[in-house]
Amino acid sequence: MTSYPQDTADAGMRRTVSVRWTLASLSLSMLLASLGTSIANVGLPSLAEAFSASFQEVQWVVIAYxxxxxxxxxxxxxxxxxFGRRRLLLAGIALFxxxxxxxxxxxxxxxxxxxxxxQGLGAAVMMALAMALVGETVPKEKTGSAIGLLGTMSAIGTALGPSLGGALIAGFGWRAIFLVTVPVGLLVLFLAHRGLPADRPASGxxxxxxxxxxxxxxxxxxxxYALAMTIGNGVxxxxNLVLLPAVFFGICLFLFVESRAASPLVRLEMVREPLLRSGLAxxxxxxxxxMTxxxxxxxxxxxxxxLSAALVGLVMSAGPVVSALAGVPAGRFVDRFGARRMAVAALGIMATGCLALSIAPQPLGVAGYxxxxxxxxxxxxxFQAANTTGVMKDARPEQRGIVSGLLNLSRNLGLITGASVMGAVFSFAAVSEAATAxxxxxxGMRATFAVATVLVVMAAAIAAASRGDASKPVPQQASGVSGN
Structure with a gap:
C-alpha cells in the first residue's frame, strides 16, 4: 500500500488510537471469557434448589462450558x-x-x-482470537506487555466471579449472574467493531x-478426554477406563486424517518445531x-x-489478585529480558512456591499457605506472559489463530487433568492418613504439592532444553511456505 508523506503523522496517530481501542476490546473479551467460568461456580447451590436437581446434575452447567x-x-x-479473525471474533462476542x-x-x-x-463456544472464539490479534496489531517489542495485560484481565475475571456472583445471587437471584454479562458483552461488541483492524485478504x-x-x-x-477426566469426581x-483407550484411538485417527488432509486443521510439522512443542508441553x-x-x-x-466458607473464599482470592497485579509488570519483564529466559526463571519461582507448600507445617496456619x-x-x-509471548512471536501471521488455539487447548487440558489427577492424589494421601480430618x-496437601513440584521441575527442564534447541538453526522457512 502506498503511503504519502503528508499523511504519515495522521496515520501514526490513527494507528496508536486504533491499538488502544483494539487492546480495550481484546482485554474485555478475555475478562468476559474468564468471568463466564468463575461466576457460575458460586451459583451451583442456588441452581440445585431452583431446579430441584442434584449437585451432579447442576455441575453440568460448569462442565458444558x-x-x-x-x-x-x-x-x-x-x-x-x-476466514478472518475480526469477523469471527465479532461473531463470537455476539454469540456469547x-x-x-x-x-x-x-x-x-x-x-x-x-x-x-x-456460551462456551463464544468464549472459545474470544480466548483463541484475542491472543492472535495481539500479535497482529501490537508492535513486537510491546507484545509481552500486551499479553501481560490480557493475562491481568483474565485473572481479574477469575477473581471477580465468586464475589460478584455471590452478591448478585443474594440481591437478585441466580439469573442475574448470567444476565450481568449481557450489557458487558454489548459494550465489548461495540469496542471490537470500532477498534479491531480489518481482516487482511488472504492469498490463494x-x-x-x-x-x-x-x-x-x-x-x-x-x-x-474431558469426560474421562471429569466423570467420577476424581475416582x-x-x-473412565473405557473412555481413555477411546481417547488414544481418537488421537491416532486424528494424526492419520491430518497426514492425508489437503488443508489440515493442524499441520504436523508445526508441532515438530521445538519452541512450539516446548510451549505447549x-x-x-x-x-x-x-488447578491444584x-x-x-x-x-x-x-x-x-x-476456616469458615467466607474466610476460605477470601484466602482463595489471594491467588487471582496476585495474578492481576503481576500481569502487566510480568509482561514488561518479558519485553526487557526475553521470553525464554523469563519462562525458565518463572518456573523456578513456581517450583519454590510448590516446594514451600509441600513442606509447610500446619501450625503456621493461614500464613503458611x-x-x-x-x-x-x-x-x-x-510464566504465562513469557510462554505466550515466546510462542506467539515465532508464529507466522497466517498461523497465529491456530497457535493461540493450541496454547489455550494445552492450558484447558492441563486444568482438566489437574482437577482429576491431582484431586485423586489428594484423596489417596488424605485417606492413607489414619488420623483426624x-x-x-x-x-493430602503436602503430598499433592510434592507431586506438583516434580511437574514444575519437569516443565523447567523442557523449557531449558528448548532454549538450547532454539540456538540451533531451524529450517522454518522451508516448512513455513509449503502447504499453506
Whole structure:
C-alpha cells in the first residue's frame, strides 16, 4: 500500500488510537471469557434448589462450558486464520452475549446447560482470537506487555466471579449472574467493531478448504478426554477406563486424517518445531499445577485449618489478585529480558512456591499457605506472559489463530487433568492418613504439592532444553511456505 508523506503523522496517530481501542476490546473479551467460568461456580447451590436437581446434575452447567471451550478452541483458531479473525471474533462476542441472555431466561435445567455450551463456544472464539490479534496489531517489542495485560484481565475475571456472583445471587437471584454479562458483552461488541483492524485478504495459498473431518475427530477426541477426566469426581471407575483407550484411538485417527488432509486443521510439522512443542508441553504441566490450588486449597483451608466458607473464599482470592497485579509488570519483564529466559526463571519461582507448600507445617496456619501461594501465583503470571509471548512471536501471521488455539487447548487440558489427577492424589494421601480430618487434609496437601513440584521441575527442564534447541538453526522457512 502506498503511503504519502503528508499523511504519515495522521496515520501514526490513527494507528496508536486504533491499538488502544483494539487492546480495550481484546482485554474485555478475555475478562468476559474468564468471568463466564468463575461466576457460575458460586451459583451451583442456588441452581440445585431452583431446579430441584442434584449437585451432579447442576455441575453440568460448569462442565458444558468447559467442554465447549476445550473441544472447539483449536478449530475456531483455524477458522479465524482461514476466514478472518475480526469477523469471527465479532461473531463470537455476539454469540456469547446472546447465550448469556438465554442462560438468564432458562425455564429449565436442560435449557440452561445447552445455553452454557453455546456460551462456551463464544468464549472459545474470544480466548483463541484475542491472543492472535495481539500479535497482529501490537508492535513486537510491546507484545509481552500486551499479553501481560490480557493475562491481568483474565485473572481479574477469575477473581471477580465468586464475589460478584455471590452478591448478585443474594440481591437478585441466580439469573442475574448470567444476565450481568449481557450489557458487558454489548459494550465489548461495540469496542471490537470500532477498534479491531480489518481482516487482511488472504492469498490463494492460505485460504484453503476448512478441515471438517479433522475438526470433528479432534472435537470428539477432546470431548472424550474431558469426560474421562471429569466423570467420577476424581475416582477412576469402569467408564473412565473405557473412555481413555477411546481417547488414544481418537488421537491416532486424528494424526492419520491430518497426514492425508489437503488443508489440515493442524499441520504436523508445526508441532515438530521445538519452541512450539516446548510451549505447549510446559503450558499443560503448569496448568495442571495451578488447578491444584483450586482443587486442594478449599479442602485444606476448611478441614485442615478450620476456616469458615467466607474466610476460605477470601484466602482463595489471594491467588487471582496476585495474578492481576503481576500481569502487566510480568509482561514488561518479558519485553526487557526475553521470553525464554523469563519462562525458565518463572518456573523456578513456581517450583519454590510448590516446594514451600509441600513442606509447610500446619501450625503456621493461614500464613503458611498464603505466602507460598503468592510466590507460586507470581511465578505463574510471569510464566504465562513469557510462554505466550515466546510462542506467539515465532508464529507466522497466517498461523497465529491456530497457535493461540493450541496454547489455550494445552492450558484447558492441563486444568482438566489437574482437577482429576491431582484431586485423586489428594484423596489417596488424605485417606492413607489414619488420623483426624485436619491432619488428613494437611497430609493430602503436602503430598499433592510434592507431586506438583516434580511437574514444575519437569516443565523447567523442557523449557531449558528448548532454549538450547532454539540456538540451533531451524529450517522454518522451508516448512513455513509449503502447504499453506
Amino acid at each position: 468447559l467442554l465447549a471451550i476445550t473441544t472447539l478452541i483449536v478449530s475456531v483458531g483455524r477458522l479465524g486464520d482461514t 452475549t446472546l447465550a448469556s441472555a438465554l442462560c438468564g431466561s432458562a425455564p429449565h435445567l436442560a435449557w440452561l446447560i445447552a445455553a452454557r455450551a453455546v 495459498t492460505v485460504r484453503l478448504r476448512f478441515d471438517l473431518t479433522g475438526t470433528l475427530v479432534l472435537a470428539l477426541t477432546l470431548g472424550t 477412576f471407575g469402569t467408564i 510446559t503450558s499443560m504441566l503448569v496448568a495442571t499445577v495451578m 490450588t483450586l482443587v486442594v486449597g478449599p479442602f485444606y483451608l476448611s478441614r485442615g485449618l478450620g 498464603v505466602m507460598p501461594l503468592i510466590i507460586l501465583t507470581a511465578g505463574y503470571a510471569l 485436619g491432619s488428613a487434609a494437611a497430609a
